[in-house]
Amino acid sequence: MLEKPTIVEKWQKKNKYGRPGTALSYTKVAIHYTGQADVPGKNTVSYFNNVVANGYKVNGKYIYASAHYVIDLDGTIYQLIPISERCYCTNSANSYAIGVEVATTGADNHYTDETYRSMVHLCAWLCANKGLNPLKDIITHTDVVGKAYKLCPIYMVKNPDKMEQFKKDCNYLATGKVAVNQIVNCTDGKGKITTVETNSAKKKYVKVLCNELNIHKTPDFEASSVCGIVCKGDVYTIAEEIQLTGTNMYKLKSGVYITASKKYVQLIEK
Ligand SMILES: [Zn+2]
Structure with missing residues (x-):
């Protein structure tokens, strides 16, 4: 405040x-x-x-x-x-x-x-x-x-x-x-305005909530794309959210995909 x-x-x-x-x-x-x-x-x-x-x-x-x-x-x-x-x-x-x-x-x-x-x-x-x-x-x-x-x-x-x-x-x-x-006075005729940091966007992380969770090499939930398992409490940096029909996925910084379902993971922004 x-x-x-x-x-x-x-x-x-x-x-x-x-x-x-x-x-x-x-x-x-x-x-x-x-x-x-x-x-x-x-x-x-x-x-x-x-x-x-x-x-x-x-x-x-x-x-x-x-x-x-x-x-x-x-x-x-x-x-x-x-x-x-x-x-x-x-x-x-x-x-x-x-x-x-x-x-x-x-x-x-x-x-x-x-x-x-x-x-x-x-x-x-x-x-x-x-x-x-x-x-x-x-x-x-x-x-x-x-x-x-x-x-x-x-x-x-x-x-x-x-x-x-x-x-x-x-x-x-x-x-x-x-x-x-x-704060810069924009009314004094000097043409200057307040400048704001543009890269102040928050970083997004995902935290695993269940004991074991699959990660995938492609953005789908097929058994054939599973490439590993992550564990409860692990936190990973999100590169982007992938819009899918049904449940979305997060692409992680490492290039693999994980479910975006709130049942299994928590989104953290900071
Ligand atoms: Zn008045």
């Missing part, structure tokens, strides 16, 4: 404008941007906790807004609301989504290296924590409300290939294919 990222707690008091205390069991993680490039995320934390939460009117109407998390330009992750409670961040998705506000930089509102890494770590952890799939369960605000309503986070909406890479990076991290310090 992926280690939880370091969180700075900035709990918002219970209030009707941002933290109503309604229970949440999330099935999606929604990312947002704070709206103005190069403004520290801690300003957004203060706005939610010290302004909106006290009752704040714009054009005569109270603002209802909050987020579970805000990620700052230096990668600091602030948490305002427990993940077991709803926030007011993602419109109709508030009943099922975690809301993550992220500070951005530059004219195109991309992410600093520190911010990007924290965003991947947090979103991957939020998915792993609930058994969600980062490739389909991380969404943008715009995925919920549509482009006519809001482009949020604007960089990801305008660069859908980067959003896909971000979700892949979250998946690599959640499934242990990379470590946090191997």
Whole structure:
């Protein structure tokens, strides 16, 4: 299980404008941007906790807004609301989504290296924590409300290939294919992405479960192809699995064949 990222707690008091205390069991993680490039995320934390939460009117109407998390330009992750409670961040998705506000930089509102890494770590952890799939369960605000309503986070909406890479990076991290310090910021315009070891495929072995078991020189169970006997507890490296009608066989590294029946052998992957 992926280690939880370091969180700075900035709990918002219970209030009707941002933290109503309604229970949440999330099935999606929604990312947002704070709206103005190069403004520290801690300003957004203060706005939610010290302004909106006290009752704040714009054009005569109270603002209802909050987020579970805000990620700052230096990668600091602030948490305002427990993940077991709803926030007011993602419109109709508030009943099922975690809301993550992220500070951005530059004219195109991309992410600093520190911010990007924290965003991947947090979103991957939020998915792993609930058994969600980062490739389909991380969404943008715009995925919920549509482009006519809001482009949020604007960089990801305008660069859908980067959003896909971000979700892949979250998946690599959640499934242990990379470590946090191997995550590469794909949004900085340098064209680099996270690299994953491709030969990380697990080796397969077969362990003999019965006292004596035939091995065959050809992939069939004929008596004439038997070329030897292996014993209980023996372990052999599998070269490939041979699809046969009825019971499959494993071709072993040594070139001989053995039954793939779970009655007689156990498959071990490591
Ligand atoms: Zn948003």
